[in-house]
Amino acid sequence: MAETVSQRAADFPAEAGPGPEMRVVLYDSLDALGRLEAPWRALAAQHPQHGPFLDFEWNCAWAELFTGQARRLHVATVERSGELIGIAPWVVSEPARASEPRHIRLLGAEHTACDYLDVLCAPKCERDVARALYAHLFGPSVPRWHRLELHGVRADSGFLFQLAECFEQAGKRIDVTAGIFCPTRRLNTEGVASHLSTSRKKRLRYEQHALEREGALTHATTAARDTEMAEALTTFASLYRKRWGGDPDALRLVLAYARRAGSDSNLRIDLLWHEGRPLAGLLHLRRDDALYLYLTAVDREAFPKLSVGNVLIGMALERAAAEGIERYDFLRGGEDYKLLWSDGAERGLDFTAYRPGVALLAQLALERARELVKIAWR
Numbered sequence: 001m002a003e004t005v006s007q008r009a010a011d012f013p014a015e016a017g018p019g020p021e022m023r024v025v026l027y028d029s030l031d032a033l034g035r036l037e038a039p040w041r042a043l044a045a046q047h048p049q050h051g052p053f054l055d056f057e058w059n060c061a062w063a064e065l066f067t068g069q070a071r072r073l074h075v076a077t078v079e080r081s082g083e084l085i086g087i088a089p090w091v092v093s094e095p096a097r098a099s100e101p102r103h104i105r106l107l108g109a110e111h112t113a114c115d116y117l118d119v120l121c122a123p124k125c126e127r128d129v130a131r132a133l134y135a136h137l138f139g140p141s142v143p144r145w146h147r148l149e150l151h152g153v154r155a156d157s158g159f160l161f162q163l164a165e166c167f168e169q170a171g172k173r174i175d176v177t178a179g180i181f182c183p184t185r186r187l188n189t190e191g192v193a194s195h196l197s198t199s200r201k202k203r204l205r206y207e208q209h210a211l212e213r214e215g216a217l218t219h220a221t222t223a224a225r226d227t228e229m230a231e232a233l234t235t236f237a238s239l240y241r242k243r244w245g246g247d248p249d250a251l252r253l254v255l256a257y258a259r260r261a262g263s264d265s266n267l268r269i270d271l272l273w274h275e276g277r278p279l280a281g282l283l284h285l286r287r288d289d290a291l292y293l294y295l296t297a298v299d300r301e302a303f304p305k306l307s308v309g310n311v312l313i314g315m316a317l318e319r320a321a322a323e324g325i326e327r328y329d330f331l332r333g334g335e336d337y338k339l340l341w342s343d344g345a346e347r348g349l350d351f352t353a354y355r356p357g358v359a360l361l362a363q364l365a366l367e368r369a370r371e372l373v374k375i376a377w378r
Contacts, residue, residue: 020081022128024136027075030063036077039084043120050154051292051329052266052285053114059089059107061256065249066111070094074104074142078132085122086129086159092143101146104137109151111249115180115331115348117152119159130162134170148353152180152332155347167353179350183342185328187321193314195343204314207306214303215275219315223286224258224265232269233258236281239297250295254283270319272312277302280312290327291320310337317341 027033040056052058067073071091078086089107108114121129136142153160160176167174185192193201211217222232233255240251258265268284268291279302283295298309317328329346330338 020128022132023079024132024139025077025079026141027077028073030060030067030073033060033063033073033075036075036087039077040087040120043084043087043122046123047120048288048290049116050118050120051116051290052287053108053116054089054118054120055266055287057261057265058114058257061260062108062112062114062253063091064260065252065256067091070096071110075107076133076136078129080125080128080132083122085125086133087120088129088133089117089119092145102143103147103149104142104145105149106151106153109149112253113250113332115152115182116154116346117150118154118157119150119163121159126158127162130159130166134163134166144355146355148355149350150352151350152348153351155179155349157349160349160351164351173354175350175352177350177352178347180332180346180348181334182332182346182348183330183334183338184344184346185317185330185342186344187317187325187328192317192321192341196340200340203307204310207308208311208314210306211274211279211303211308211311218273219312219319220271220273221316221319222269222271224261224267225263229258229263229267229269232271233267235271235278236269236283236295236297239278239281239299240283240295242299243297254295270312270316272308272315274302279303280308282312282316284316286325289325290329291325292329292331294331307337310340313337313341 027036037056040059044050044054044056047054063073071093074090074092076088076090077084078088090104091107091110093103093105095102106117108117119129119133137145137148150160150163164174164176193204196204208217220228220232222228226232237251237255241247244251254267258267261267266285266287268286270282270284271278272280278299280298281296282293283297285292285294296309302308320328328341330342332348
């Protein structure tokens, strides 16, 4: 279904004088979401720096897996004088008990560690989108929420800045804290190992030669349009399950995305084979001239004393640079192997807004009590 609500709300910090006609349209089902495919793609294409996790097919796959009775789809679009200028890909939690708080979060923020999430805005429209969505949040079509949590948003988000302004002008409490830390690497054809220390280079060469002495070593890269993609994805999934156990949510999301997007997906898989046996895999998402490392898997039983994953990362970086890919993003986390290869980083912010209520006060009190207990036991 689609529902239209007015921009104006009693506590909206409106400006004096007439302005363009604004309205917010709500899409709260997967069927309704399908009608947004073309405008969603158009807005996402204007912001390549956001990365792959705001793409339409990716968000649809996430919604299929993780929305239902406990978490309802709440995608709000903003139109100005009939032109769509913003899309807020949100979900609303449905508490099991009335005493529990209700949250509004970004699609992808839960379960699957998607980074660089945000509200999509047409260029130079962040302010209008933020003001319209602020009014929508306090309007009749939104169930009473207690926390608005927009986490994993890029630190340079113009929308987030404008939304914070709306809450501050209305005198409402918000928290903005440091969020994701994503190591990155600029790629060129001069050799991706050139910045490594001498000892690191020697170690990397030693490990690759040690693998080659034991048998034939093969590095294969497969993109979504390649006929071998289905087989490569099956091999990677098997490695990932063996490494991490079961069928983790992130893998389920990748498989759902691959089924939905098919050969148009952004998937790219690097596999390292030894004598016909898969040793390690890297699952990437490509967006324009950047490659994003989403999942890794290594068979640790094969060569437990060697850093097989590092060998594959070095090969994958070299190949990506040779293909003209300019930037490699390791996504969230400061693991040693990411810091070893990176030469920079992207930062994110976590934005939380509050709407007072008994449920929220009870949750905040519980969180504070837990913090005090931790301090007391240190």
